[in-house]
Amino acid sequence: MPSQAILKKIAALKLSKYRQKYGQFTVEGRKGVDEVIHSRYKVHSILATSEFAEKNSVPHGTEIIPEIQMKQISQFATAPGILALAETLNYNVSNLNDNAPITLCLDGISDPGNLGTIIRTADWFGINQVVLSTDCTDFYNAKTLSSTMGSFTRCVFVYTDLAGFLKDKNSVGCFLSGTDVNQFKPKSPIFLVVGSESHGIRDSIAKIIREKITIPGYGKAESLNAGIAAGIVMEKIARFLAG
Amino acid sequence: MPSQAILKKIAALKLSKYRQKYGQFTVEGRKGVDEVIHSRYKVHSILATSEFAEKNSVPHGTEIIPEIQMKQISQFATAPGILALAETLNYNVSNLNDNAPITLCLDGISDPGNLGTIIRTADWFGINQVVLSTDCTDFYNAKTLSSTMGSFTRCVFVYTDLAGFLKDKNSVGCFLSGTDVNQFKPKSPIFLVVGSESHGIRDSIAKIIREKITIPGYGKAESLNAGIAAGIVMEKIARFLAG
Numbered sequence: 508m509p510s511q512a513i514l515k516k517i518a519a520l521k522l523s524k525y526r527q528k529y530g531q532f533t534v535e536g537r538k539g540v541d542e543v544i545h546s547r548y549k550v551h552s553i554l555a556t557s558e559f560a561e562k563n564s565v566p567h568g569t570e571i572i573p574e575i576q577m578k579q580i581s582q583f584a585t586a587p588g589i590l591a592l593a594e595t596l597n598y599n600v601s602n603l604n605d606n607a608p609i610t611l612c613l614d615g616i617s618d619p620g621n622l623g624t625i626i627r628t629a630d631w632f633g634i635n636q637v638v639l640s641t642d643c644t645d646f647y648n649a650k651t652l653s654s655t656m657g658s659f660t661r662c663v664f665v666y667t668d669l670a671g672f673l674k675d676k677n678s679v680g681c682f683l684s685g686t687d688v689n690q691f692k693p694k695s696p697i698f699l700v701v702g703s704e705s706h707g708i709r710d711s712i713a714k715i716i717r718e719k720i721t722i723p724g725y726g727k728a729e730s731l732n733a734g735i736a737a738g739i740v741m742e743k744i745a746r747f748l749a750g
Numbered sequence: 751m752p753s754q755a756i757l758k759k760i761a762a763l764k765l766s767k768y769r770q771k772y773g774q775f776t777v778e779g780r781k782g783v784d785e786v787i788h789s790r791y792k793v794h795s796i797l798a799t800s801e802f803a804e805k806n807s808v809p810h811g812t813e814i815i816p817e818i819q820m821k822q823i824s825q826f827a828t829a830p831g832i833l834a835l836a837e838t839l840n841y842n843v844s845n846l847n848d849n850a851p852i853t854l855c856l857d858g859i860s861d862p863g864n865l866g867t868i869i870r871t872a873d874w875f876g877i878n879q880v881v882l883s884t885d886c887t888d889f890y891n892a893k894t895l896s897s898t899m900g901s902f903t904r905c906v907f908v909y910t911d912l913a914g915f916l917k918d919k920n921s922v923g924c925f926l927s928g929t930d931v932n933q934f935k936p937k938s939p940i941f942l943v944v945g946s947e948s949h950g951i952r953d954s955i956a957k958i959i960r961e962k963i964t965i966p967g968y969g970k971a972e973s974l975n976a977g978i979a980a981g982i983v984m985e986k987i988a989r990f991l992a993g
Contacts, residue, residue, distance in 0.1 A: 620863075624975045633968030658971045689989070725876030725988055728901045732867045735981035738974070742982050745968055746932070 509554065509570055517554075517580045517592055523645040530595050532647040533580070534659075536587035537563060542657030549594040554580075559588030582649035595647055598665050600672070607636045608695040608748050611741070612678070614669055614712050615703035616643045621734050623654020625701065628738045630658035632745035637662055638698075640669040640712075670712050673698060678716045679744075680708050681736050685719030693744045701737040752797060752813055760797075760823045760835055766888040773838050775890040776823070777902075779830035780806060785900030792837040797823075802831030825892035838890055841908050843915070850879045851938040851991050854984070855921070857912055857955050858946035859886045864977050866897020868944065871981045873901035875988035880905055881941075883912040883955075913955050916941060921959045922987075923951050924979050928962030936987045944980040 509517075517533060519525040526532050531551070534543050544550050544566055553569040556577045560569065569589070577586045603610065611629050616622045622644050626637065643666065644651065652659050679693065680700035700716055702708035707730075708716070722731060722739055731739075752760075760776060762768040769775045774794070777786050787793050787809055796812045799820045803812065812832070820829045846853070854872050859865045865887050869880065886909065887894065895902050922936065923943035943959055945951035950973075951959070965974060965982055974982075 624978065627971055627975060628978050630969045630971035631965075631967040631974050635969065654975075656972065661970055722874075722985065723989070724874040725992055726873045726878065727904055728870055728873035729899065731871060731874050731981070732897075732977075734975075735867065735871050735978060738978035738981055739985050742965065746966070749968055 509552065509572065513552075514572075514576060514580055517590070521582050521649070523648070526595060526645070526647050530597075531592060532595050532652075533582070533590050533592055533649065534652045535581060535583060535590045535649060536653055537589055538657050539652055540566070540589050540591045542660045543591050543593055546660035548596065548660060551592045551594070553589065553591045555589040556586075563589070565589065583653075598663050600665055600667060602663055603636055603638070603665060604663075606696055608697070609634045609741070609744060610636045610638060610696065610698045611737075612638045612669060612673065612698050612700040613643050614640045614700060614708050615706065616701070616733065618704055619644050619648040619650035620654045621704060622646070623651040623659070624734050625737050626651075626655045626662050627658040628734070628741060630655070630661055632741045634741060634745065635661045635663060637664040638669065638672055639664060639666045641666050670715060673700070673712065673715055679718040679720055680713065680716040681740050682708070682713070682719045682721055683730060685721040688720045688722050688740055688743050691718065691720050691743070693747055695748050697744065697748075699740060699744060701733060704733045752795065752815065756795075757815075757819060757823055760833070764825050764892070766891065769838060769888070769890050773840075774835060775838050775895075776825070776833050776835055776892065777895045778824060778826060778833045778892060779896055780832055781900050782895055783809070783832050783834045785903045786834050786836055789903035791839065791903060794835045794837070796832065796834045798832040799829075806832070808832065826896075841906050843908055843910060845906055846879055846881070846908060847906075849939055851940070852877045852984070852987060853879045853881060853939065853941045854980075855881045855912060855916065855941050855943045856886050857883045857943060857951050858949065859944070859976065861947055862887050862891040862893035863897045864947060865889070865891075866894040866902070867977050868980050869894075869898045869905050870901040871977070871984060873898070873904055875984045877984060877988065878904045878906060880907040881912065881915055882907060882909045884909050913958060916943070916955065916958055922961040922963055923956065923959040924983050925951065925956070925962045925964055926973060928964040931963045931965050931983055931986050934961065934963050934986070936990055938991050940987065940991075942983060942987060944976060947976045
């Protein structure tokens with residue numbers, strides 16, 4: 508049974524400032540917990556409710572806590588029933604692989620669910636290096652991690668000044684007008700920039716992007732959702748580079 | 751100024767049972783309101799806060815209400831500040847166009863935001879006919895409408911027994927294994943089936959789908975998000991059929 512002090516600390520990790528202060532985060536749900544214990548992350552403890560443990564096999568060493576305590580420490584309205592406490596990994600630009608075929612660059616993605624879904628999609632297409640503008644939402648937000656469906660464990664990510672980072676790089680971004688993405692012939696290593704849900708790619712970044720591409724539409728919608736556009740473009744670039 | 755009775759009724763429309771009972775729904779936010787007043791929907795009234803009306807141009811006839819009342823009738827934690835009250839449209843299978851090149855068929859999509867994003871993506875690719883299994887979330891849910899970014903106004907949609915509907919039809923569905931979507935040569939009219947976020951396409955529907963396709967991955971994620979997969983496949987089928 509974890510101590511009250513530990514439970515109080517876990518509850519504090521709901522806020523990003525405490526995740527930064529303690530260098531720890533929680534991930535909830537079977538998929539996320541399963542993946543984090545088999546990853547490069549250092550896991551401190553795994554907590555589950557007896558209800559969860561009765562219905563599912565739980566990892567060795569899982570501590571059982573009452574449902575009411577799980578409710579208090581969970582970051583979800585409906586607690587998934589299993590939670591892992593792990594140490595954050597802090598990457599910086601020197602950790603990036605300069606020869607990674609595709610690096611995903613995210614400009615102002617503010618919705619945790621969108622960020623998680625984009626990281627999951629990237630992982631599907633073999634893209635595991637992500638550079639985020641400093642105003643993107645927190646990678647270790649529980650909703651972000653949950654939406655990645657475990658893909659966060661394979662992601663090397665850096666928050667930095669995106670405009671500075673992209674200078675002199677082979678960058679491509681998705682806009683409402685530009686080269687048809689189907690005619691675009693990417694060269695590796697490439698840096699794919701995805702803009703925010705509401706404002707797209709900001710001007711200061713748009714002006715340094717080397718290649719502007721677009722996804723032709725056949726209907727009357729004004730734009731595509733950022734995550735959907737990112738998915739369509741990642742599929743095309745990854746497939747082209749895979750030959 | 752709308753009467754208390756009208757405001758009470760609008761607040762009741764937060765629940766789908768009252769939307770069905772009254773045959774009315776609300777749409778919030780500038781984009782949704784702008785689109786609904788220029789659509790086939792019959793709009794009864796438009797309400798905005800003075801704060802919204804000062805910062806934005808509002809449609810002729812907009813009634814100004816206090817912010818506290820907008821808070822009470824809004825379906826969002828942060829009320830967008832403008833709301834339209836309109837009559838629902840009730841389509842049935844006889845309203846569907848048998849010759850529509852692509853009909854989107856949704857099996858058990860339960861998240862309103864996902865449903866809205868899928869409808870928006872479909873509209874981008876010129877797909878405006880959607881058939882939903884009866885357990886899909888409500889089309890007129892405020893979050894669904896908002897996520898469509900106005901595309902709901904162009905969508906003809908029917909809730910029905912999806913397995914029965916698809917019988918003897920030229921159907922295709924996205925699975926974890928099947929024909930590579932890039933090798934797939936669709937023939938119009940085609941019925942594209944998208945499965946639920948957590949369970950994919952249910953077995954009773956999977957077994958009657960004529961063509962099973964898949965989106966090849968190059969990484970380690972187990973699956974793609976339903977909306978992302980739908981977006982990638984819609985783009986490919988729409989582009990193929992557009993020649």
